[in-house]
Amino acid sequence: MRIAVLSGKGGTGKTLVSVNLAAAAKASTYIDCDVEEPNGHLFFKPEGVQVEEISVKIPKVDHELCNGCRKCVEFCNFNALAYIKNKLIVFDDVCHSCGGCILVCPESALTEKAKVIGKIKKGVSGEVAVWTGVLNTGEATGIPIIKKLLEESSEVNKQTFIDCPPGSACIVMESIKDADYCILVAEPTLFGVHNLNMVYELVKLFNRPYGVILNKCLEGENPAEKFCLEKNIKILGRIPFDNELGTLNSNAEIAVNKNEEYRELFSSLLNKVTKEVQHETTTNP
Amino acid sequence: MKQLLILSGKGGTGKTTIASAFIKLADAKAYADCDVDAPNLHLITGWSVKPARTDYYGLPKADIDPELCIKCDQCRQNCRFDAISIDEKYKVDPFACEGCGVCEYVCPVEAITMKPAVAGELMLYSDGEKVFSTAQLKMGSGTSGMLVTEVKKQMKATAADAELAIIDGSPGIGCPVIASLSGVDMVLIVAEPSISGISDMERIINTAAKFGTKTAVCINKYDTNIENTEKIEEFCKKQALPFIGRIPFDSNAVKAINNGQTVVDIDCISGTAVKEVYHKTMNLLFEKGGG
Numbered sequence: 068m069r070i071a072v073l074s075g076k077g078g079t080g081k082t083l084v085s086v087n088l089a090a091a092a093k094a095s096t097y098i099d100c101d102v103e104e105p106n107g108h109l110f111f112k113p114e115g116v117q118v119e120e121i122s123v124k125i126p127k128v129d130h131e132l133c134n135g136c137r138k139c140v141e142f143c144n145f146n147a148l149a150y151i152k153n154k155l156i157v158f159d160d161v162c163h164s165c166g167g168c169i170l171v172c173p174e175s176a177l178t179e180k181a182k183v184i185g186k187i188k189k190g191v192s193g194e195v196a197v198w199t200g201v202l203n204t205g206e207a208t209g210i211p212i213i214k215k216l217l218e219e220s221s222e223v224n225k226q227t228f229i230d231c232p233p234g235s236a237c238i239v240m241e242s243i244k245d246a247d248y249c250i251l252v253a254e255p256t257l258f259g260v261h262n263l264n265m266v267y268e269l270v271k272l273f274n275r276p277y278g279v280i281l282n283k284c285l286e287g288e289n290p291a292e293k294f295c296l297e298k299n300i301k302i303l304g305r306i307p308f309d310n311e312l313g314t315l316n317s318n319a320e321i322a323v324n325k326n327e328e329y330r331e332l333f334s335s336l337l338n339k340v341t342k343e344v345q346h347e348t349t350t351n352p
Numbered sequence: 353m354k355q356l357l358i359l360s361g362k363g364g365t366g367k368t369t370i371a372s373a374f375i376k377l378a379d380a381k382a383y384a385d386c387d388v389d390a391p392n393l394h395l396i397t398g399w400s401v402k403p404a405r406t407d408y409y410g411l412p413k414a415d416i417d418p419e420l421c422i423k424c425d426q427c428r429q430n431c432r433f434d435a436i437s438i439d440e441k442y443k444v445d446p447f448a449c450e451g452c453g454v455c456e457y458v459c460p461v462e463a464i465t466m467k468p469a470v471a472g473e474l475m476l477y478s479d480g481e482k483v484f485s486t487a488q489l490k491m492g493s494g495t496s497g498m499l500v501t502e503v504k505k506q507m508k509a510t511a512a513d514a515e516l517a518i519i520d521g522s523p524g525i526g527c528p529v530i531a532s533l534s535g536v537d538m539v540l541i542v543a544e545p546s547i548s549g550i551s552d553m554e555r556i557i558n559t560a561a562k563f564g565t566k567t568a569v570c571i572n573k574y575d576t577n578i579e580n581t582e583k584i585e586e587f588c589k590k591q592a593l594p595f596i597g598r599i600p601f602d603s604n605a606v607k608a609i610n611n612g613q614t615v616v617d618i619d620c621i622s623g624t625a626v627k628e629v630y631h632k633t634m635n636l637l638f639e640k641g642g643g
Contacts, residue, residue, distance in 0.1 A: 077363005234389030
């Protein structure tokens with residue numbers, strides 16, 4: 068059972084929800100796909116961490132063999148190659164590793180070499196397996212890291228919680244593609260609603276079952292709740308705005324391990340989500 | 353034109369809240385929202401005129417003509433993005449296709465063509481005096497960095513004479529952030545006093561440093577965790593980064609935003625603090641010999 072947690076807007080509580088659900092589930096796997104800014108490991112403080120470097124293939128030029136025909140430069144749609152002052156130059160950062168330049172080079176002057184873009188860290192915190200993808204600073208895309216994380220996790224037969232990056236672009240799509248269920252976390256602001264609408268469109272586009280958790284709930288009108296009611300979106304639960312939870316969270320403490328009240332809150336959310344997923348798998352196997 | 357970019361690393365720390373207040377305080381003639389994944393600035397900048405809309409074309413997508421396809425499997429084997437699948441016919445997954453053109457190149461019977469694809473929409477608000485450039489990336493699309501570049505280009509082309517441009521950035525450290533960094537004079541980082549916020553702030557500072565961009569830091573909701581606030585200030589001191597202010601948590605800020613107002617439109621404690629951060633930012637941005 069793979070549950071993706073997403074939000075569109077940043078800072079609405081994706082990590083809060085996914086970390087605490089994983090902790091409430093006990094024997095589970097937590098996967099941090101927010102590779103640009105991974106934070107879940109700060110909460111879990113996993114032990115026995117094993118690190119695997121993730122690399123992509125980029126072209127390497129043999130200047131002896133290159134005859135300056137520029138076929139590769141013309142082919143590359145990403146403008147990752149240029150022929151300047153009688154020399155072929157590769158711009159690593161914009162290369163998408165498509166391998167096209169190697170195919171088109173008539174002189175076999177191009178080969179591929181590995182370039183490290185980040186890493187995957189796997190450790191354990193209590194009964195929770197904690198997997199984190201980390202993109203190196205200065206690198207443009209963490210998609211290869213996310214692909215690797217999810218590929219390896221498909222072999223794990225435990226409850227898996229996927230902490231997604233913000234937004235609704237390719238990187239989020241990659242994270243939810245194989246999820247059995249999507250939890251959308253929303254905050255009660257004008258911005259929150261606008262971005263909730265985006266991820267709502269995204270999960271519909273990819274035909275994933277979904278429900279909403281309302282975070283930072285205050286007294287009075289909640290624009291995110293209003294949106295859910297209008298669109299007939301299932302509300303899985305509400306997390307109140309409260310100072311104690313805020314402080315625990317800002318100190319990277321796992322709320323369910325610190326406070327009985329929060330343990331109950333997240334356990335009941337977990338039950339609700341589990342039921343939803345089971346319902347989905349029986350009605351849409 | 354001096355360009356100020358507002359970034360944070362972590363999402364939800366208050367980039368747009370601060371950008372919108374700065375735009376108001378500066379009466380900015382040029383501004384842009386580079387968070388093309390999840391743009392929000394247009395919600396509180398109060399434009400009554402309709403924007404000029406332009407389709408944004410990312411890279412083309414492969415299209416296989418089943419009439420011509422001989423099912424040789426060359427395209428599928430050579431695609432690095434697993435975008436081609438066989439389901440009786442050979443098919444391209446438009447979300448996985450990155451538009452490299454390898455399949456078109458290897459196809460022996462010219463069954464594949466690269467077709468233009470809309471990847472988002474650019475919007476330009478302009479009333480002859482002020483210019484606001486923004487965009488929305490299409491769901492699940494991949495070329496956000498290129499769209500960010502277009503947003504900035506559109507702003508600069510339309511408001512060439514503006515002295516100051518304020519640019520609201522996106523969270524993270526990846527391609528849209530890198531694209532937004534190019535050519536700006538200064539970055540203001542809005543940090544949040546949480547362990548997560550500190551980790552993310554350090555990563556965005558490292559990213560900005562790779563581009564050699566002048567960087568200053570402020571803290572939003574500083575009073576939600578004083579200990580972490582002090583850690584951030586200490587970090588800035590060690591890194592010799594200008595620290596330019598603490599903004600308190602303020603429930604009035606949420607109310608203002610939900611009413612489509614900026615925090616400096618109403619009388620509130622966060623608005624007062626933002627004003628001070630604004631003046632310090634402008635001093636740094638326009639200081640002689642800087643940039």
